[in-house]
Amino acid sequence: MDYFLELFLGGLTRGSIYALIALGYTMVYGIIGLINFAHGEIYMLGAFTGLIVASLLTVFGLNQYAILVLASLVAMVYAAAYGYTVEKIAYRPLRQASRLSPLISAIGMSIFLQNYVRLAQTSDFLPFPALIPDLAFMEPYAHIIGSAELVILLVTAMVMLLLTAVIRFTRIGRAMRATAQDKGMAMLVGVDVNRVISITFMIGSALAALGGVLIASHIGQINFAIGFIAGIKAFTAAVLGGIGSIPGAVLGGFVLGCTESFATGYVSSDYEDVFAFGLLVLILVFRPAGILGRAAAEKV
């Protein structure tokens, strides 16, 4: 039972990171119908920025909580800046182009960003300091869930609630929903669509960076190539829940995380990624609209 619980909570932790990244995919897809292939790379950039800031602050000798918060915040700000720039350079000029062009541009951007980090930093794995301290009151439960896992779960839940509130109740949230429904109409009623798209990219990127810093500090190492697999898996999560739907992305993340966790725990850890990809293929073939998505009829 303990093993089951451990796997389940491990799966939830994993899943919440997938969910954080998946939100970026799903929000961008909801608004401009583009699979932002470079999103995984933004997550990786966020993790790297977090590592650099954390190392700097450690040298200056700040306390652990301050380092955690500051590193996450700086990583989020930088990821948002990168997301904004990527959108402006690689996607905005292609708004009117055929569907293939932005996708290929996104693949190019992804390769560019990966190699940018590889050249500027290193191609080796870098150790990532454990930013999340061990909590004393968690001691009795340590065999089921670690402190880091608990913090990740709590932070993710908080961020999700905040995001839902922003989208539901604020002005920019309303503008985002309007743009997602009908870009032309939104423009007509005075929504600055370009600004909304930029902000969507920035929010998605910041969430991915938060996920990147949290999971990197949990796993303990990063590398310039981590974005690719994480990106594909997060995309799987987004599709699983129904792409374009925000609760769907969260649900999809949890389902994917738990599936992976149980599959590696009970079947075999060699095929961890195969399970994720297999799930993606199955979902797309049998229920392309996802768990919470609705199949849209095509207008001719």
Next chain:
Amino acid sequence: MTDAGKESGGMTTARAVRRSLLVSLWFMFLTLPILVIRVNPVAQEIVWRWRNLFLIGVGSFVLSLVGQFLTHRQTRRTPSLTPGRLAIFRQRCMREPQIYVPFLLCAVLTTLLFPWFFSTYQTNIMTTALMYVVLGLGLNIVVGLAGLLDLGYVAFYAVGAYSYALLNHHFGLGFWAALPIGAGLAALFGILLGFPVLRLRGDYLAIVTLGFGEIIRLILENWNEFSFGPSGIANIPRPGFFGLDLSLAGATVYLYYLMIGLVLFTIFVVNRLQNSRIGRAWIALREDELACQAMGIDKTRTKLTAFALGATWAGMVGVIFAAKTTFINPPSFTFLESAMILAIVVLGGMGSIAGVVIAALVLILLPEYLRAFAEYRMLLFGAVLVIMMIFRPQGLISSARRAYKFMPVPVAAGRNKRHGTAADH
């Protein structure tokens, strides 16, 4: 950048400089942590590389100025209906035998005599480039003609390579026997992938094919009893020449001519396919799936043949790859390889045979000869993909579309009657 050219008269140099300054500041901010600071978390060391920041600042400033200047000039120039000088020159080259025949002759002679004038090493590189030409042409069937974005093309390449390696290892099958088997197996996998994804289109298709490619690679990596895992399979024999065992140099030259033959064969087949019934069906499918179905084209069959025929070439090249390197392992078949082949198709111009050939030669040979930039190869590769999509989405050589042109008569008569009115080939 958006309002840079709105009023062509209003843009002054000062404004342009201020804009570029802002752009350069932005990029300096953006690259600050990654490019300037390098940490060593173990030794708690921090290296500051301020020189990089300076370079980025100056570089982005200059690039932004040049970019603004170019867009400014472009908006000032009135768009003309007449084709540019370059386009006319290209048309003349294609049309007039006294220009293109010597060119072709030269090209044919160079390719035929290449192994005699260059070293084994050079010939080897050329063979690799030719392999990518065939891969590009194969993927061109799927992406360029049928419009199905396949990001897992490398899986079929792997199927071909592993079928030769395994068949040889277990049953001692030779190269020539494995070639059709590898191609057939790859085609089978193509259909296998094709069936479940028939209903998907566009982005979803891209992701599923990507997943498929990764699954194949991961299985090859983990299923040790079947594929010998990450250590790969070594000692794969090179193709024999009518029972003769060739020396290393001899085998290289032999493979080179083999590839030349395969490239010519591929070009011939793809060219014939393009103008066939099924080729037209692919193009119709690419342009509009619904309209294509309404015209009575069997969507299932058309898509499956595209996948199968595309995969066949990858399978064949896979067999040749295994024979050429005599050693294969899963890391040769990553997503990057798929991206590379896709880049060849995109850069060449989707659906254009000449474009794909040129793009493959450029993309594979250029990095080989620019060893100094080898480090930056992938960085440039990514950037080129983005830049091409923005400035020239139709590729180096856009495929001429068969279309009837309805040109207004005065424009056509005013220029040259031969150009305007005829059906454009």
